[in-house]
Amino acid sequence: MPRIAFLGPPGTFTEQATRALTADFDAELVPFDTVPNALDAVRSQDVLAAGVPMENSVEGSVSATLDALTMGEPLVAVAEAVLPIRFHVLVRRGTTAGAVSTVASHPHAIAQVRSWLDRHLPEARVLTTSSTAAAAAEVDGGHADAAVVAPVAAERHPALVPLDTGVADVADARTRFLLIRRPGALPEPTGADRTSIAVVAHDEVGALTEVLSELSLRGINLSRIESRPIKDRLGEYRFFLDFDGHVADARIGDALTGLRRRCEEVRFLGSYPKADRSPASVRPAASEQAFRKSMEWLAEVRAGRLA
Ligand SMILES: O=C(O)C(=O)C[C@]1(C(=O)O)C=C[C@@H](O)C=C1
Incomplete structure (x- = not known):
């Protein structure tokens, strides 16, 4: 049975997303304490694939995932899932809101419940953990008083009870997850796909505009652009x-x-079906047929058959 990594311990949103992403086949889900460790396990062939969080509609990209995807051997995304995000706030039985002096969770989770914390636990000190489920373990172990967690974490910690449920500052918050593998056969095109890449443009005037022009000239709809520092050179970025x-x-x-001709570096990060299956809108001039006809025309010109 293939082993699939996820950001653990068990009870994270990422576990839930990874179950959805692997629903079509039998898989053993294996928890890892960080996203970089989960991706390294894919690179070292310890696991077949890893489910990782990519971006949240409230807090933005998960930098640890972006960085880990571009450092080390190439990896590609093969599937995407989007989960609605609402939290439970768990405490040990008998703990009242007034008795909570520390509240633990993943930084992305904390960012999504700031107003709730200001209203209900204004005095509580925030402790950040590597995942929401790790925060539940901290409360279970007596190292924090409350944890902001995925609802599924409550099942893993029967000793904990909810102080509140359905907690979310933004009602429709969502997080996007990807299933990551080593490069191999690509998922078949479906007409409703997304492609992810990371590029390092040359450090010159207009470089980013030119990168974007390569897409806009061909009527390609950009759904996300994010920059991360290259790290060994101040002021230079990977997009x-x-x-x-x-x-x-x-x-x-x-x-x-x-x-590829224009940039210092282009890393292909995968082509995979979009979670919402919304078809790409393609301008007539960018259709498969238009490309084929133009290539046929060029071949005729080159062969001296057209003037
Ligand atoms: O800690 C978890 O439960 C995770 O799966 C990580 C994560 C994230 O990285 O954004 C996933 C979804 C939520 O937005 C909060 C935390």
């Missing part, structure tokens, strides 16, 4: 781009070759 389409689509392949 993470997500856009509609599959690398097998002519317009995407054409844009990628343009980027």
Whole structure:
């Protein structure tokens, strides 16, 4: 049975997302304490794949995931899941709100319940943990008084009880997760795909505009752009781009070759079906047929058959 890593311990949102991402096959889910460790386990072939959090609609990208994806051997995303995010606040039985002096959770979770904390636990000191489920373990072990967790964590910690449920400052908050593997056969194009890449542009005037032009000229819809420092050079950045389409689509392949010529570095991070299955809208001039016809025309010109 394939082993699939997830950000643990058991009871995280990432575990829930990884179960959804692997629902089509039998898999043994294996918890890892950090996203970089989960991805390294994929690289070292300890596991087949890893489910990782990518971005949250309230707090933005998960930097640990972005950095770990571009450091080390190449990895690619093969599937995407989006979960609605609402939290339980768990305490040990008998703890009242007034008795909570420390509240623990993952920084992304804390950021999504700031107003709730200001209203209900204004005096509590925040302790950050590597995941929401790790926070539940801290409360269970007596190292914190309250934990902001995924509802599934309550089942893992029967000694804890909810101080509140359905907690979310933003009612429709969502987190996007990816299933990451070593490079291999790509998922088939579905017409509703997303492609992710990371590029380092040359340090020159207009470099980012030119990167974006490669996409816009071909009518490619950009769904996310994010920058992370390169780390060994101050003031230089790696851009993470997500856009509609599959690398097998002519317009995407054409844009990628343009980027490859133009950029210092291009890392392909996968083409996979979008969680919401919304089809890409493709301009007539960027359709498969338009690309094929233009290539046929060029072949005729090169063969001296057209003037
Ligand atoms: O700690 C967890 O439960 C996670 O799966 C991580 C994570 C995140 O990285 O954003 C996932 C979803 C929520 O937005 C809060 C935390």
